[in-house]
Amino acid sequence: MLSVVLVLSIASTAAAASAHAAGDPVAGRAAFARCASCHQVGPSARAGFGPQLYQVIGRKAGSTGDYKYSPAMANANFVWTEDKLRAFMKAPSEVVPGNRMRFWGIGSDRQIDDILAYLRSVK
Ligand code: HEC
Numbered sequence: 826m827l828s829v830v831l832v833l834s835i836a837s838t839a840a841a842a843s844a845h846a847a848g849d850p851v852a853g854r855a856a857f858a859r860c861a862s863c864h865q866v867g868p869s870a871r872a873g874f875g876p877q878l879y880q881v882i883g884r885k886a887g888s889t890g891d892y893k894y895s896p897a898m899a900n901a902n903f904v905w906t907e908d909k910l911r912a913f914m915k916a917p918s919e920v921v922p923g924n925r926m927r928f929w930g931i932g933s934d935r936q937i938d939d940i941l942a943y944l945r946s947v948k
Contacts, residue, residue: 847938847942848935848938848939848940848941848942848943848945849938849939849942850939850942850943850945850946851943852936852939852943853936853938853939853940853941853942853943853944853946854943856931856936856939856940856943857940857943857944859931860875860878860928860940862874863875863926864876864877864878865877865878865879866878866879866881866944866947867879867947868948871891872889872891872892875892875926876889876891876892876894877889877891877892878944879947880947881905881910881944882905882906882907882910882941882944882945883904883905883906884904884905885903885904885905886898886901886902886903886904886905886909886921887899887900887901894925895923895924895925896923897921897922897923897924897925898921898924898925898926901921901924907941910941910944911937911938911941914930914931914937914940915930915931915932915937916930917930
């Protein structure tokens with residue numbers, strides 16, 4: 826009996842986790858309002874207070890040509906994967922110590938997944 830309960834609870838956790846990871850681009854667009862005061866996305870996006878984030882997934886950190894990054898971001902030697910972006914949205918200064926983005930971070934995993942879905946969806 827115990828094992829049945831265990832299997833059931835693992836199965837439902839897995840289902841919840843995958844629904845979660847998918848994210849909702851429409852909700853993500855709304856949630857991106859928190860980023861949009863500093864960041865643009867889309868084919869004609871340009872640097873503003875922060876660098877543009879068009880197709881940022883798979884892009885090298887600190888690499889857009891029209892933005893003057895902090896030394897920390899310019900020298901951050903990695904590519905923005907979804908995992909990196911997820912961690913950065915939670916705690917920017919832990920992922921790139923000394924970077925200049927003044928943002929407390931987002932506590933809600935759902936909102937983070939939604940923002941990622943939105944960023945993915947902007948073609
Ligand atoms: C108050 C303005 C501000 C807000 C709000 C903000 N950012 Fe930023 N962001 C910046 C600045 C400034 C930088 C450049 C940091 C540096 O050069 O050290 C940056 C850098 C970034 C980068 C690195 C880009 C690259 O080209 O490597 C990503 C990714 C990013 N922000 C995502 C987000 C997301 C997602 C949100 C919303 C959840 C957000 N930011 C909210 C100002 C902001």
